[in-house]
Amino acid sequence: MLLKFAIQDFKDDREFKNLSEQSIKNYMIQLNEFHGFCAEKEILNVEDVTANTIKSYLLYCMKSKKNNPVTVNTKIKNLKAFFNYMVESDIIMEKRNPMSKIEKAKTDTKIDVFNDNHIKQMLNYYRRLKGREHSFYAYRDYTLILTLLGSGMRLGELCNLKWKDVDLITGTIIVFGKNRTQASIPITDKLVKELAEYKVFCQQHFPEPSEHVFINRENKSMTTDAVKNVFKRLKAIMNFKDVRLSAHTFRHTFAHRFLMNGGDVFTLQKMLRHSNLKMTEKYLAIWGTALREQNDKYNPLNSLDV
Incomplete structure (x- = not known):
């Protein structure tokens, strides 16, 4: 299945599950960014996305987009939701889920507060x-x-x-x-x-x-x-x-x-x-x-x- 069609299917599913408008918007911003990254790598089908594709995308987010570990972990969470849905929908097999071995980035424990x-x-x-x-x-x-x-x-x-x-x-x-x-x-x-x-x-x-x-x-x-x-x-x-x-x-x-x-x-x-x-x-x-x-x-x- 084309990745752009899979993303639209995922969006429809989140709307059916009555997620908030903001949650769906956040999903789409990131998934569209991921789609653009894959398109540049000439990866058009969701079945062709591998764990290495995901790692390359996350490195791109950290180095080129200067995303901090917290932002990267949010993107990992969203991608996991997307590819888990692909498995549930029988688009890809469980063993082909590229997110199965992707772990969250380590984050600093410091939390900023105002004095x-x-x-x-x-x-x-x-x-x-x-x-x-x-x-x-x-x-x-x-x-x-x-x-x-x-x-x-x-x-x-x-x-x-x-x-x-x-x-x-x-x-x-x-x-x-x-x-x-x-x-x-x-x-x-x-x-x-x-x-x-x-x-x-x-x-x-x-x-x-x-x-x-x-x-x-x-x-x-x-x-x-x-x-x-x-x-x-x-x-x-x-x-x-x-x-x-x-x-x-x-x-x-x-x-x-x-x-x-x-x-x-x-x-x-x-x-x-x-x-x-x-x-x-x-x-x-x-x-x-x-x-x-x-x-x-x-x-x-x-x-x-x-």
């Missing part, structure tokens, strides 16, 4: 923006950052957030995460206040307020690419040398502060909507030294004469 200075610099930048022409973007992006910091939500969850899912009375937000899973998470009084004021601002700014919380100048919901562009512009202005400025760094920062302030890993798992505890425990493993210092400082046995 107080980073956060203050970003928020102060938006506070200082003057003029009515900047007021909408400044207030929206300021509130966007506070929402990410105060909830730990994912980029897709942020873009999908609607006002009907924000309960400013009980202080809860309903988010729709990976695989369309729905979860209710609590938010602090401080974030409730910020969102309430931002909601009034949007109602005054637009004759007919959008159902979505974070919107563009045309009163339409922001796309994930639009939010990434916000951080791309902010990155150029802030010029942080020691941390990556992205939506996921805010999520890591939420997890880091939660644990450093004494939160337990089980509650954090629920807050981050991780499907299993192992995903949350990676934070515990990385920041274990800092947790030990906190424990040594605040352990109740310290004040007991035993």
Whole structure:
């Protein structure tokens, strides 16, 4: 089967399985990139893709596209899903699956988080923006950052957030995460206040307020690419040398502060909507030294004469 037809079949299958629009988009971006790579190597049929083809493609991603190990591992995961589907569909045999012996790249255990200075610099930048022409973007992006910091939500969850899912009375937000899973998470009084004021601002700014919380100048919901562009512009202005400025760094920062302030890993798992505890425990493993210092400082046995 032609690789380009196989990719289309895979897309149809993901749509039938009701994957989110963003998930399908991410699959297609990478699979189309892979198809282009194979076409240049004159590999047109899916049956002709070998483990060496995959390795050559991944080396190309690392060397020519400068993909880091995390990005490469995402591509490996997507290719595994694609070729597993090819096996399930009897397009290729199990023993001919080129991904069967491809292992993930080793990644550094360091996870970037923002410190107080980073956060203050970003928020102060938006506070200082003057003029009515900047007021909408400044207030929206300021509130966007506070929402990410105060909830730990994912980029897709942020873009999908609607006002009907924000309960400013009980202080809860309903988010729709990976695989369309729905979860209710609590938010602090401080974030409730910020969102309430931002909601009034949007109602005054637009004759007919959008159902979505974070919107563009045309009163339409922001796309994930639009939010990434916000951080791309902010990155150029802030010029942080020691941390990556992205939506996921805010999520890591939420997890880091939660644990450093004494939160337990089980509650954090629920807050981050991780499907299993192992995903949350990676934070515990990385920041274990800092947790030990906190424990040594605040352990109740310290004040007991035993």
